[in-house]
Amino acid sequence: MGNTAKQKTCGTGKIQLCAFWLAGRLFGVNIMDVKEINTEINFTAIHHAPPQICGYVNIRGQIHLVVDLRLLLGFDPAEVSESSRVVIFKSTVAEPFGTLVDKIGDIIEVAPEQLEDYSSHDESSILQGELWKSKRLVQGVCKLDKSLLVVLNARSILGAITEEANAQ
Amino acid sequence: MDFDKSIIDEFVVEAKEHMRGVEECLLQFESEPDNTDLVNKLFRAIHTVKGTAGFLGLRNLADLSHVIETALSKVRDGDICVESSLIDTLLKGVDKVSVMLDDVYQSNDMDVANELSALQGMIEPPASEAPPPEPEEPSAVRAWLENNAEFDLDASVIESLPKSSDHHYYLLKYDFSNISDDDGHTPLSLISRLSEHGDIVETKIDPLVTDLNEGLPKGPFYCEIMFASPVGPSDIHEIVDLPESHVMVIGDEYGGGGKSDEDAGNGLSNDSSVTLISEVAEESEEPTETAPVDDPETAAEPADGPANAAEEGKIATPPVDTGKGRNDRVESIRLNVDIIDRLMTQAGELVLVRNQYIRSVDKSNPTARAIAQRLDIVTSELQESIMATRMQPIGNIFNKFPRVVRELGKSLGKRIEIDIKGSEVELDKTILQALADPLTHLIRNCCDHGIETPDERTTAGKPESGRITLKAYHEGGQINIEIRDDGRGIDQDAIKRKALERGLKTESELAQMSEKDILSLIFLPGFSTAKVVSDVSGRGVGMDVVKTSIYDIGGALDIESVKGKHTTMYLRLPLTLAIIPCLIVQSGGQRYAIPQVNVEELVCLYDDEVRTKIEYTSDREIYRLRNRLLTLVRLNEALARPEPLDDKTRQSIAERYLAERERSEEGRQSRASLNFAVLKVGAQRFGLIIDHIIGTEEIVVKPMHPAVKDLGCYAGATVMGDGKVALILDVQGIARHAGIATGGNSDELEEAESAQEVKTQSALLFEVGAGEQFAIALGLLKRIERVSMEAVETVGEERYVTIDGVSTQVIHLDRLLKVSPMETGGRKEIFLLLPKHVNRPVGIMVSRLVDIDNVPIELNEESYMEDGLLGTAIVRDRMTLFIDMFRLAERSETRQMVTQKINKVIDSDKPKVLVVEDSAYFRILIRRYLRAEGYEVITADNGQQAMEKIARARFDLVISDLNMPHMDGWAMIRSLRSGDHSRDLPAIALSSMEAEDYSESALAAGFDAYQVKLDRESLLQDVAGLLNGKQAVV
Secondary structure (H helix, E strand, C coil): CCCCCCCCECCCCCEEEEEEEECCEEEEEEHHHEEEEECCCCCECCCCCCCCEEEEEEECCEEEEEEEHHHHHCCCCCCCCCCCEEEEECCCCCCCEEEEECEEEEEEEECHHHEECHHHHCCCCCCCCCCCCCHHHEEEEEECCCCEEEEECHHHHHHHHHHHHHHC | CHHHHHHHHHHHHHHHHHHHHHHHHHHHHHHCCCCHHHHHHHHHHHHHHHHHHHHCCCHHHHHHHHHHHHHHHHHHCCCCCCCHHHHHHHHHHHHHHHHHHHCHHHHHHCCCHHHHHHHHHHHCCCCCCCCCCCCCCCCHHHHHHHHCCCCCCCHHHHHHCCCCCCCEEEEEEEEHHHCCHHHCCCHHHHHHHHHHHCEEEEEEECCCCCCHHHCCCCCCCEEEEEEEECCCCCCHHHHHCCCHHHEEEECCCCCCCCCCCCCCCCCCCCCCCEEEHHHHHHHCCCCCCCCCCCCHHHHCCCCCCHHHHHHHHHHHCCCCCCCCCCCCCCCCCCCCHHHHHHHHHHHHHHHHHHHHHHHHCCCCCHHHHHHHHHHHHHHHHHHHHHHHHCEEECHHHHCCHHHHHHHHHHHHCCCEEEEEECCCCEEEHHHHHHHHHHHHHHHHHHHHHHCCCHHHHHHCCCCCCEEEEEEEEEECCEEEEEEEECCCCCCHHHHHHHHHHCCCCCHHHHHHCCHHHHHHHHHCCCCCCCCCCCCCCCECECHHHHHHHHHHCCCEEEEEEECCCEEEEEEEEECCCCEEEEEEEEECCEEEEEEHHHEEEEEEEECHHHHHCEEECCCCEEEEECCEEEEEEEHHHHHHCCCCCCHHHHHHHHHHHHHHHHHHHHHCCCCCEEEEEEEEECCEEEEEEECEEEEEEEEECECCCHHHCCCCCEEEEEECCCCCEEEEECHHHHHHHCCCCCCCCHHHHHHHHHHHHHHEEEEEEEECCCCCEEEEEHHHEEEEEEEEHHHCEEECCEEEEEECCEEEEEECHHHHCCCCCCCCCCCCEEEEEEECCCCCCEEEEECEEEEEEEEECCCECCCCCCECEEEEEEECCEEEEEECHHHHHHHCCCHHHHHHHHHCCCCCCCCEEEEECCCHHHHHHHHHHHHHCCCEEEEECCHHHHHHHHHHCCCCEEEEECCCCCCCHHHHHHHHHHCCCCCCCCEEEEECCCCHHHHHHHHHHCCCEEEECCCHHHHHHHHHHHHHHHHHHC
8 A cells, every 4th residue: 555654643553534424434534635624515517527526616715626526436426415525635635626525524543454455355345235436546444333434545536537537 | 966956956047047148248249349348247147157167066167158258358358359250159158058057967078179169269369469468466366376276277367357456365165065055055145145245266176076976975075266355354254154264365465474274185275375364363453253154143143241242243244245246136036936826826815805805894984994995905906916926028038039030140141130129028927938939930930031132132122131120019908029021021922832732722712812811821730931941940840830839828920921021920919827807707507707808799689689680500500790600609508518519419409499499489488688709719700608798807817627627618717706716718619619610701701891991980870760770980989878768867858867876968869860759669778878088978868779880981971961960871771870979969968058169269260270190080070070160170191191281281280190100190290390390380199098108208299288089078178278379379
C-alpha cells in the first residue's frame, strides 16, 4: 500500500479515519487528506461531464469539483437531503475537489494491522456480494465492533472517474 | 545540491534581465555612438554578470563577459570606434552569453573560442599606437594589481578602474558554505550590495574547486573578491559583512607599508601591499566595533550600556549611499505568479463578502452606510491593483524586434527600418507570453515577403530602405496591434494560383470570392507564397499557426494589402484573460456567461414573431436577421447531449420545436418570448437560444477543473456575485458541438453590407400609427423602454412617465407632425424611445418597433418636409420619415421659447460656418442644426478640403471632426494655427470620444472648444459664444 507511509499516525500508531455513510454502508478516508466538511450542497451542474460529477461548488472563493461517490461506487443515485455533506479534500490530494456523501460519521481510529488488504478477500470474504465498480478505490477493509468500514483512497477518486469515462 | 541550484537559478534570472537590457542598448548604441550613458549602462550590466558568474565558478560565462566588458571599456575610452562590425561581434558575444545562461549547468563545456577570439580581435589595438598616458597617481595599488598572479587582470581593466585616490581597494574573502538564506544573505544579495557601494573588480574562486558540476564542496568554500569602493577601511565592514581577518586593504596609504598576516591555507596572496584591516582598526583613533559575521540586525538589538547601544546603533544605520550604480535601478521585486494568483482569488472572495455586506447593511444607519461605501471603494481598488500586477508593457516583446529586423535585413540583403509605437501599452502577462511567437513570425514575414530588395524598391520609386511600423494602442477595451510594411504587398493572383495548385479552392469558387476572402486564404494551413523557401519564413508552418495562436488567446487577426504598396496586419487582443466582460444568460435554470467579445447582438422575439419569424429546414431552425440567414442553436438542447449533435439529432430537435409551434398555433397559446444572442466565432455567426438574458458583468475567469477540462463547451468557470458558480461558455466549442458548418454563405451577405457601409447608417425603424414608417439613427438613442399604458400620467395637455425615478415627458409624434394617429392595437404596453444628449428627459411614444436596418444617409428633403423631420428616404420599399429628435424635443416645450429661438439670428448678417466632417450623416445633421439657427453653412469632407476652402473664402467659424481621412482634425488645426491666413478663425472640435484628455489635447492643439458628438444644445451654445466673442474682439 503506497500511501501507508504517508498516513500520519496518531500517538498510539493508529490511523485516524473520517467516516461517512453511503447507501447505508460505512466508509472512511484518511483524515489527513480531508480539509473540511461542508454543508454547501447547491451545485452548478456541468453538462457533458461524466454522470459521477455533481458539479461545481464555491467554497470561499475557490471553485471545487464535487464527485458523487454513490454513483462512482455503483450504488443507486439518491436525492441530496438534510444530512448530505461534501467532504472537501486538501490540495495535496488533487486539484480542488470534494465528494458528496449521505451522512457524515465519526472520526474512527484504527490500528494499521486492523486494516485488511481488500484484494486478499477478493471473491470470497467480507465484501462478497457487493458490486464494486471501482475496486481500486478501496484501500482496505476494517472490521469494527458493529460494522464493517471500507477505507477509500481519496487520491484515486478523480482517476477512477476518468478511467470509467474512458472505458465507456 | 539544492543550495547550489537555487543560487545559480537566481543568478540566471537576474543575469537574463541584464542581458535583455544589453541587447537593446547595443542596438541603440549603434545609432548614437556618442551616448556615454549607454556605454556605462552596458558596462555595468555586463560587469555584474561577469562578477556573479566568476563568483559561481561559471568560467566560460565569466571569461566571455570579461572580454565583452573589455571591449566596452575600450569603446568608452574612445580606443575603438563604434562600427557595425563591432556591434555585430558584441551582439554575437551577448548571444552566446544568453545561450549559456539558458543552459547554465553545461555552460562550462560550451565552446566560446570563436566569440572570444572575435572579440579579442576587436580589442587588440592597431599596431604601434602610442601607449596610453600613464595615470599620474602612484601606485602601489596599480603595481599590486598588475603584478598579482592570482588575479590575472587585463591591462584594460586596470585602466578602467576608478582612481585609487578616491577609491580604496580591498580583497574580500567570503566563505560560501557559510552564506545561507537563513541570515538573509545569498551570494547574489552580497554582490548587489557590494555593487551599490563600489565596483567588483574581479572575483576568483578558491583554486581547489574547479568543477562545480560535481556540486559544491562540503567544507569551507572561499571566494575572493577584489573590490573597489570609495568607502574607507574603517566603515568597510558595514558593507562587506565579513570578519576582519577576511578583509584586506590593498595599497599602502593605510597600512603604512608592507605588513601582512600570514594566514596559512586560506589561499590569500601575500603581497607586500596587502594589509589586514584589523591593523587599520587598531591604528585609527576611534575604535570601531565591527560586527563580524553576525548580521546587523542582531547587532542592533539593545545592548548592555547606553554608550554601547549608541555605538551599536551607529553600526546599524544603513551605509552611506554612494549613489553609484543606483540611478538606473527601478524599484521592483520579483514575485512568484502563484502568490499573485492567490491574491486574485482572495480579492475575488473579498468582493463577494463586500457584496453580501452591502446587501445586508442597514441603509438607514448613516455610519454603517459610510463604512459600506468605503469598503466598496477599497475593495474595488484592491482588485484593480492586483490586476495591475499582472500587466506588463508590450515593449517587453516589441524591444527584441529591432534586433530581429536588423539581422534579417542583413541576411536578406535588404535595408529595413522599424518604427515602434505604443511600447508602453500594457497587456496581461499570459497574453504577452502567448503573443511573442506569432508576432515574431509576422515581423519575419514582413522582412522576408514584404520588403523588397533596395534595387527593386528604387525601380518602384520607393525609398531604398523599407519601413516596418509596429503600433500598439488601446481601443474599445481591447489592445490593437498593427504591423505594417511598405513592401510589395500581397499578390492576389499569386494566392489564387497557389490555391488552385494546392487544390484548396476551385476556379469558380475563387471567382466568387472577394479580395478580402482571397487575402485570408493565406491563413489556411500549408500556404506560403514565397517562391523560394528561405530559412527566414516559409517553413511550412505559416500564417495558420499565427492565426490559431492569436485565436487561442481570444484575439482576432485581419489582413489588408495593396499590391506594390503595403501589407498591414491588424491584431485585436483582449486586455486580460483573467477578467473579461461577459453576458450572463440563463438556460435550464442555470446561469452561463458568454464572453462579450463573442456577442454581436441580442434579439428578442415576442408573441407572434416567435411563430412567424423562425423558419425550419430539415434539421435547422433559422432566423432571417437583416437578410442574413442565421442558424439557431438551442443551448438547453446542446447541453443536454454529451455527444456532438449529428444530422439526425438536429433533425429531431428541429422537428420537435416545429411540432410544438404548430400545436401552439392551433391552441392559439403563444409563448411570450424567445431570446437569442447572435454570437460570432471568427467570421461565422449563429444565434444561441437561451431562456433569459440577465445582463453583463465583469467576471473573474477560473480554469476548468482538470477532470472536466476536456469538455469543449466550456471556457472556464466563475463565481458570481451571490457566491454561486457559473460556467463560461466556449462559443466555438458550442458551435462545434452543435455541428454548425463553418464558413458558408453568411460572409457574402456581410461583404455586401460592408460595401454599403460608407453611405448607410443603422437606424431604428418604428411605427406610431397605421400609416407611416419612421426612423431614427441608432447613435442618437440612449435606449428603448417598455412602458405600460397605465403608467402614463396626464398633466394638463402633456403626458409623463416615470423612468429611472425621473419624470419623462412623452412626445406624441401624431400631435407634433401631420401623421396618422397613434394606434396601440389594444396592447397595454408601448415603447418609449429615449434619446441621448437632450437637456430635458423626453421619450417618443412608439406603438411598434419594426427592426434595425441600414438606411441611406442622404435624405430627400424636398418631397415631404415638416418641422421636426430631417427628411425622408425609401427603406424596405416604404417611404420612411426620419425624425429630428432635438427639434421634436424642443417643439414639445412651450411654443414661445421656440419662436424666440428661431428669430434669434435671422436679421443679422448670416455668419458663415465651415463644417468639416467625414461622416455624411453627421455632416448633414450639423448643417441642418446650424441652418435652422440661421447660419450659412459650407461643408467639407476632410481637413484638406477644409483648408482649401478656408484659403478661398472667408469664414466666421470652423466646426471639425477629429478623425478623418487624408488630413485629420489635429493636422488641420495645426496648419490653420501656424499659417498666415485665417490664423484666428475660431474652431470647435467635434468628436465621438468623451474622454477628458481628448478634449484637453484638442484644446492644446488650438481648438477653441470641444464638443462630443452630438449634443445639439451645447454645440449651438458654443457656436453662438465663439461668434459673439469674436465680434467683440474685432
